[in-house]
Amino acid sequence: MIYREAGQFRTSYAADQALFPIRQDRLAVWAIIIFAFLVVPFLASEYLLRAILIPFVILAIAAIGLNILVGYCGQISLGSAAFMAVGAYASYDIAIHFPGLNLIVVFVLGGVCAAAAGILFGLPSLRIKGYYLAVATLAAQFFFDWLFIRIPWFTNYASSGSVSAPPLRMFGLRFDTPEARYLFCLSLLAIIALAAKNLVRGRIGRMWMATRDMDIAAEIIGIRPLRAKLSAFAVSSFVIGVSGALWAFVHLGSWEPLAFSIDRSFELLFMVVIGGLGSILGCFLGAAFITILPIFLNQLPGVLGIPLSTAMISHLEFMSFGALIVFFLIVEPQGLARLWSIFREKLRLWPFPH
Amino acid sequence: MARVLISGLFALLAMTATGFAQNEQFFPALVYRSGAYAPNGIPFANGFADYFNLVNQRDGGINGVKITTEECETGYATDRGVECYERLKGKGPTGAAMFVPLSTGITYALMEKAPGDKIPLLTSGYGRSESADGNVIPWSFPILGTYWDAGDIQIEYIAKELGGWDKLKGKKIADVYHDSPYGKEPIPVLQALAKQHGFEVELLPVTHPGVEQKATWLQIRQSKPDFVLLWGWGVMNSTALKEAAAVAYPREKMLGVWWAGAEADTVPAEDAAKGYKALALNPSGSNFPVHADVFKYLYDKNMGAADRKDVGNVLYNRGMINAMFAVEAVRTAQDKFGKKPLTGEQGRWGLENLDLTGDKLGKLGFAGLIKPLKVTCANHTGIATARVFQWDGKGWNFISDWIDSDQKLVRPMIEAEAKKYAGDKNLPTDSCKVS
Numbered sequence: 001m002i003y004r005e006a007g008q009f010r011t012s013y014a015a016d017q018a019l020f021p022i023r024q025d026r027l028a029v030w031a032i033i034i035f036a037f038l039v040v041p042f043l044a045s046e047y048l049l050r051a052i053l054i055p056f057v058i059l060a061i062a063a064i065g066l067n068i069l070v071g072y073c074g075q076i077s078l079g080s081a082a083f084m085a086v087g088a089y090a091s092y093d094i095a096i097h098f099p100g101l102n103l104i105v106v107f108v109l110g111g112v113c114a115a116a117a118g119i120l121f122g123l124p125s126l127r128i129k130g131y132y133l134a135v136a137t138l139a140a141q142f143f144f145d146w147l148f149i150r151i152p153w154f155t156n157y158a159s160s161g162s163v164s165a166p167p168l169r170m171f172g173l174r175f176d177t178p179e180a181r182y183l184f185c186l187s188l189l190a191i192i193a194l195a196a197k198n199l200v201r202g203r204i205g206r207m208w209m210a211t212r213d214m215d216i217a218a219e220i221i222g223i224r225p226l227r228a229k230l231s232a233f234a235v236s237s238f239v240i241g242v243s244g245a246l247w248a249f250v251h252l253g254s255w256e257p258l259a260f261s262i263d264r265s266f267e268l269l270f271m272v273v274i275g276g277l278g279s280i281l282g283c284f285l286g287a288a289f290i291t292i293l294p295i296f297l298n299q300l301p302g303v304l305g306i307p308l309s310t311a312m313i314s315h316l317e318f319m320s321f322g323a324l325i326v327f328f329l330i331v332e333p334q335g336l337a338r339l340w341s342i343f344r345e346k347l348r349l350w351p352f353p354h
Numbered sequence: 355m356a357r358v359l360i361s362g363l364f365a366l367l368a369m370t371a372t373g374f375a376q377n378e379q380f381f382p383a384l385v386y387r388s389g390a391y392a393p394n395g396i397p398f399a400n401g402f403a404d405y406f407n408l409v410n411q412r413d414g415g416i417n418g419v420k421i422t423t424e425e426c427e428t429g430y431a432t433d434r435g436v437e438c439y440e441r442l443k444g445k446g447p448t449g450a451a452m453f454v455p456l457s458t459g460i461t462y463a464l465m466e467k468a469p470g471d472k473i474p475l476l477t478s479g480y481g482r483s484e485s486a487d488g489n490v491i492p493w494s495f496p497i498l499g500t501y502w503d504a505g506d507i508q509i510e511y512i513a514k515e516l517g518g519w520d521k522l523k524g525k526k527i528a529d530v531y532h533d534s535p536y537g538k539e540p541i542p543v544l545q546a547l548a549k550q551h552g553f554e555v556e557l558l559p560v561t562h563p564g565v566e567q568k569a570t571w572l573q574i575r576q577s578k579p580d581f582v583l584l585w586g587w588g589v590m591n592s593t594a595l596k597e598a599a600a601v602a603y604p605r606e607k608m609l610g611v612w613w614a615g616a617e618a619d620t621v622p623a624e625d626a627a628k629g630y631k632a633l634a635l636n637p638s639g640s641n642f643p644v645h646a647d648v649f650k651y652l653y654d655k656n657m658g659a660a661d662r663k664d665v666g667n668v669l670y671n672r673g674m675i676n677a678m679f680a681v682e683a684v685r686t687a688q689d690k691f692g693k694k695p696l697t698g699e700q701g702r703w704g705l706e707n708l709d710l711t712g713d714k715l716g717k718l719g720f721a722g723l724i725k726p727l728k729v730t731c732a733n734h735t736g737i738a739t740a741r742v743f744q745w746d747g748k749g750w751n752f753i754s755d756w757i758d759s760d761q762k763l764v765r766p767m768i769e770a771e772a773k774k775y776a777g778d779k780n781l782p783t784d785s786c787k788v789s
Binding site for chain 1: 385387388392396399425426427429432433436437440441444458459462463465466467470482483533534535536538539541542559562771778779780
């Protein structure tokens, strides 16, 4: 009833190819964007911004990056945290050695370094697939862990191996308040999400998807696997690298290689799988599920006024979080994004289903 | 009319609500009761909680200001620690008076945030070594000593055991360390000492969480160092002791840092731990005057956080000492700012002017647990001293007197590193002069 496209005619090619062809979708997306940009910074408390929204936004960027590789191009990667680390440390080194440089340039250059690393570690994908590739990308994880721990140059010879980011200054402004930091990350997320969505709809995205669905068939119809796979690795690592730089500079401020451990790689992969492979919306849902849900579960007993010991709460958090993952994967193995699209299909017919 | 009445009612409600909370001092507690570091995190958290509870039960708070506290589980993970910090920093009528992160990684991350929020960090015996220099880093307080002090004290003890600094020449000392900022911090001091006294340092990193050490100890069997320094935390320590026993490296030649010398490290290693030595910031044992009160006011009334038999563990006592620093800092600051809940900024003043004389420690029941100390604006450690104790299979026994770290060596290094930090961050290097 409310969600119906009857009467919406597409009279031009542009209208036919619009990102959101249905008017209700368009309005909803604009409403969400306006809400996120103009309302949230004024309403949200500092805790909500600093501890929940900023990490969520940054990890959503990382999830988009990984989804390009895993969801659209079908190349499993367990090295995403390593590419985040490359983005973070490259940005740090660039910012330290060229102090005057605009931080956006720094982050982009950090992303470019991550893309280069991604291409390098994507090379095995030309010969191996599936589990074997996952193990090969695992090598990236261990290699970069080792690199940033052992080679003091990368950490500017910090005695402890922990580095701290220079202050966030851009265009003469200081990004110190949580609102400013949130808006900065959110803008990047909006740009990257838009770019990714358009990329996967276009020629390059179709190339990736063809490779994902059947690489031999893709090769026969004239798609070069080398270009398809390595471009997916490059774009994905670039986006992940930018998110790593944000994670380090904006969220943590001071970090060590442990911040980009293999746990983070798994976390990102879970986000993509639970959110929905091959769906940009899924990246947001997955990132929300993995970052916000544990914190919510952890605070739930306190909010409800149930007196439990700290240890018990954290054990309950692990158990219920695990149970929820299993539950959602059983209910909809294709992820939360698929659940949403089923709901949308139903809503279209509501209240008169066939 | 009705609207006026209702708004009046709400105002009244709001007033009584704040009225309840007005006279409370909030101390956040970042703890880890789960994960690989829980064996060490739990006793510390228990001691920390028990002491606050004791002050409430016995004295009715700090000069009548009740203490409230809330635990937040970090699991020793930096990102969760940051989340906990954001969650707890604004609680209570005046916000958190200080944070005790008990993790080097979290300390590093919070050092970026706490100064902006004007909340001090109490990082007793850990954290960034250069934060001992309050001129540059006014918001961190490594009271009792830094990692650099610990490294220096370890070498001093070895020199003493050998019978003089000259005997160190040509010796080989292996450093088995947790491969994180914690384990890496002391390396510059060890290397400086090695250069000065002509011994060799062999660096053997162990990756987090430290359960995989076979290769490390085979290397030790091969290179046969004269001493092994152990810089572990959590399960890494007991694993190291077991592995040392497996390659028959004498435990008497192993010297742990003060984070690698607790019951949680030696008891799981069973017989393998016998003879192992470690630095002690504080003794173990529950026969100090403060413990009598802990038993009387808490455990006899079933209000203790730990099991009764675990009261007096090394880390339990350290948790109590940390809580005592926090309480006494607030008490000190209350003399200046009035007997009311204090903000983080006022808490910082209290830490900066913390003067625990022998008399005061005696009154608090902490005589014998730590030495008297006085924190100043420039010197945030107060004292930097430790004893060495040895595990006999059942308990820790002291085998040395207090050994002070060599400030002539450590302090210039701290100041140089602090200067570098100030340069990187664009900070003033004379904040003590200003205030």
